[in-house]
Amino acid sequence: MAPQLDAYFKQVDSLSDAFIERLRKAVAIPSVSAEDERRPEVIKMGEFLASELKSLGAKVELRPLGKQPHKEHLQLPPVVVARYGNDSKKRTILVYGHYDVQPALLEDGWATEPFKLTTDDKGRMYGRGSTDDKGPVLGWLNAIEAHQKAGVDFPVNLLMCFEGMEEYGSEGLDDFIMEESKKYFKDADAVCISDNYWLGTEKPCLTYGLRGCNYYSIEISGPGQDLHSGVFGGTVHEPMTDLVRVMGTLVSPDGKILIKGIDDLVAPFTDEEKSLYGDIAFTMDNLYESLGSETGLYPDKERTLMGRWRYPSLSLHGVEGAFSAPGAKTVIPAKVTGKFSIRTVPDMEIEAVNELVYKHVNDAFAALGSKNKCRVYLQHAGKWWVASPKHWNFTAAGKAVRHVWGVKPDLTREGGSIPVTLTFEQATGKNVLLLPMGSSTDAAHSINEKLDKKNYIEGIKLLGAYLHYAAEEPMN
Structure with missing residues (x-):
């Protein structure tokens, strides 16, 4: 050859x-x-x-x-x-x-x-x-x-x-x-x-x-149209306030997914799998260079790589319907949609994750006692x-x-x-x-x-x- x-x-x-x-x-x-x-x-x-x-x-x-x-x-x-x-x-x-x-x-x-x-x-x-x-x-x-x-x-x-x-x-x-x-x-x-x-x-x-990816939307709506905060602020359940509160229950600042039962879906970590990480050519400086900062969650290579590959993560991506242009606009949006995704790993089946996500979001919204309406749904998923x-x-x-x-x-x-x-x-x-x-x-x-x-x-x-x-x- x-x-x-x-x-x-x-x-x-x-x-x-x-x-x-x-x-x-x-x-x-x-x-x-x-x-x-x-x-x-x-x-x-x-x-x-x-x-x-x-x-x-x-x-x-x-x-x-x-x-x-x-x-x-x-x-x-x-x-x-x-x-x-x-x-x-x-x-x-x-x-x-x-x-x-x-x-x-x-x-x-x-x-x-x-x-x-x-x-x-x-x-x-x-x-x-x-x-x-x-x-x-x-x-x-x-x-x-x-x-x-x-x-x-x-x-x-x-x-x-x-x-x-x-x-x-x-x-x-x-x-x-x-x-x-x-x-x-x-x-x-x-x-x-x-x-x-x-x-x-x-x-x-x-x-x-x-990793796979389940991408979700949380839609919260109430008023029939956008409102002026000077006229209606303090008199109405605001969809944006509800959405921020609900999305804040999904993941902690240190990256831990707060949805009950998610961790139970993840395949156990084996000794054979653990042996694959030690020799991999990667340093924390590689991560910091990619980030442009030193804001990584973990201090060591192995846990960082596991966090990237081997364990699930939840990321918040954005909000539709809210004011996002430069400057100030005192509007109360009538409907807002928050977007987030969960990167899935073995053995997390799409439907099992969906069930846990829907229950968590609906329970978190119900706990607010809001008169608004909440709908959570899957946009797309890849295993x-x-x-x-x-x-x-x-x-x-x-x-x-x-x-x-x-x-x-x-x-x-x-x-x-x-x-x-x-x-x-x-x-x-x-x-x-x-x-x-x-x-x-x-x-x-x-x-x-x-x-x-x-x-x-x-x-x-x-x-x-x-x-x-x-x-x-x-x-x-």
């Missing part, structure tokens, strides 16, 4: 400028799925991917998903599915990514034009979508091209599934994956997703777990996911990381949610690996999103090396 990989790596290096140019073209397409007026650009990005794949000899299909729910005037972007290789003697690896991006405007605080890939003197490539997720998606295409031009046989059959609505809830994708699980995806032996990040900046990782890091899919990726980066990767979980991970696992019945390309400082979803040139080029080598090791790793 070594001579083949050496030839492949050499070709990746020689094509690095072309691969950066491919990323530049992709970043220039403002494929923002959350903005209706950008929908043609999202579709254009899907067509760009399809064209690039076809030029590499892949068999490509643009699969329509129909109209967007609640926005019937909008067509959902197509799912780009492609196959490269169809050798029955080879394993088949299914890879997923997304070609849509978060909104971005120069006036948001970007130092460069967000849809123009801009490289600084330290090799950081700035641009919306560079790391989330256009760089990793193009990594698979680049791996195909580098194999071709190096004259190295592609080690597996590659199935690709790239969507254009991930940043807007992946509408339509779950049904598509389930429908194709016994059709287009039926040959898959394992799944790999590159849509996450290293824990730090120096050491690669393999991710085997994600947690945990895979076996001892599966051959992970051991193959671990060998690839050691080959490319010269270190043993950290085995990590993540606090965020990638619901499609669980969907692929349930639909295919196969192990799912999260194999990140970017680092913790890439600022995905934020201003000045970037991908380091080194992570991009070495990441292309990593994806290719992973496929070679996956082709030969003994099944377990």
